[in-house]
Amino acid sequence: MSRPAKRVTVTGAAGQICYALLFRLAQGDVFGRDQPIILQLLDLPQAQAAVRGVVMELEDCAFPLLQDVVITDDPAVAFRDADAAFLVGSRPRSKGMERADLLLANAEIFKVQGKALNENAKRDAKVIVVGNPANTNAGILSAFAPDFPKANVTAMVRLDHNRALSLLAAKAGVPVSTVEKMIIWGNHSPTMLADWRYATSGGQSLSAMVNDEAWYRETFIPKVGQRGAAIIEARGASSAASAANAAIDHMHDWVQGSNGGWVSMAIPSDGSYGIPEGIIAGVPVICADGEYQRVTGLEIDAFSAEKIAVTVNELQSEISAALGK
Numbered sequence: 001m002s003r004p005a006k007r008v009t010v011t012g013a014a015g016q017i018c019y020a021l022l023f024r025l026a027q028g029d030v031f032g033r034d035q036p037i038i039l040q041l042l043d044l045p046q047a048q049a050a051v052r053g054v055v056m057e058l059e060d061c062a063f064p065l066l067q068d069v070v071i072t073d074d075p076a077v078a079f080r081d082a083d084a085a086f087l088v089g090s091r092p093r094s095k096g097m098e099r100a101d102l103l104l105a106n107a108e109i110f111k112v113q114g115k116a117l118n119e120n121a122k123r124d125a126k127v128i129v130v131g132n133p134a135n136t137n138a139g140i141l142s143a144f145a146p147d148f149p150k151a152n153v154t155a156m157v158r159l160d161h162n163r164a165l166s167l168l169a170a171k172a173g174v175p176v177s178t179v180e181k182m183i184i185w186g187n188h189s190p191t192m193l194a195d196w197r198y199a200t201s202g203g204q205s206l207s208a209m210v211n212d213e214a215w216y217r218e219t220f221i222p223k224v225g226q227r228g229a230a231i232i233e234a235r236g237a238s239s240a241a242s243a244a245n246a247a248i249d250h251m252h253d254w255v256q257g258s259n260g261g262w263v264s265m266a267i268p269s270d271g272s273y274g275i276p277e278g279i280i281a282g283v284p285v286i287c288a289d290g291e292y293q294r295v296t297g298l299e300i301d302a303f304s305a306e307k308i309a310v311t312v313n314e315l316q317s318e319i320s321a322a323l324g325k
């Protein structure tokens, strides 16, 4: 094992997503089975004992790639020399809490973590924000990390992307592994647009194969958007293993490439597709050589433009509320 270890910051380490995520990271599912890692785990002071319990389990897996684990409640320690960061921890909505208060509470967390990222992480670190409201939290993080490259702060819409792949594959009766060119536009919220217009299976258009525009508009799009709520209803807890899996997929493809395939990532907009510059919104990308490239030049029809405007307006109002404007 001659390669230097990658330092990976993970926040919300005592939570349920991390209970799936940390083991996959330590197994080598993001950086490869020949890349040692050091986990730098951040959680609140009152969660430190629970983090230690998770770390005991990590030790008991005897993962060959896991070189060291840092446990801390200090963001500066968690982000020190980080090569990658998974920002999973956030403030959930408590009973009676207004949406604006939730946005403000999370903004406080991501301001602090943005400063810690700015002062401590490597300049080429790759950051994914999972903790909700993920896109807006990523925007706050980036705003408070002025010396850190904006392009390297992303948010997760990959769970929506994966949900859309499965749902469309089932409807069309094709293996999910054959579905390509799915797109999630906008916010990780029920307003996002799961866009099937370019999706193919074995080179064939899936929208032509299914040939049911009403199903697309009235069932598929809302079902992808409300899948999180359906899981809470059925499981009594929010999606965790699938969220961890999506975070792994997002970072894996960013680091190792997507083999020419389209994946959805929420990245700072360049102003294209009617999304104002700087807004961190889901778009289609292709990843190669450790970079993502936006898929450009796609036609946006009237229906899609209207849907994208709704989700982008929501993002803009969330950012304003989070900044207390």
Ligand code: NAI
Residues within 6 Å of the ligand: 011, 012, 013, 014, 015, 016, 017, 018, 042, 043, 044, 047, 088, 089, 090, 091, 092, 109, 129, 130, 131, 132, 133, 134, 156, 157, 158, 159, 160, 188, 238, 239, 240, 243
């Ligand atoms: P959880 O409640 O089980 O765990 C959250 C953890 O974050 C707790 O251990 C808590 O102590 C910690 N935490 C809170 N504030 C923190 C801070 N300032 N610094 C460090 N740690 C802090 O939640 P779970 O299920 O693991 O979900 C985490 C987040 O991911 C939630 O915001 C959830 O809504 C979001 N999520 C996002 C998805 C996406 O697709 N983008 C999908 C599913 C969940």
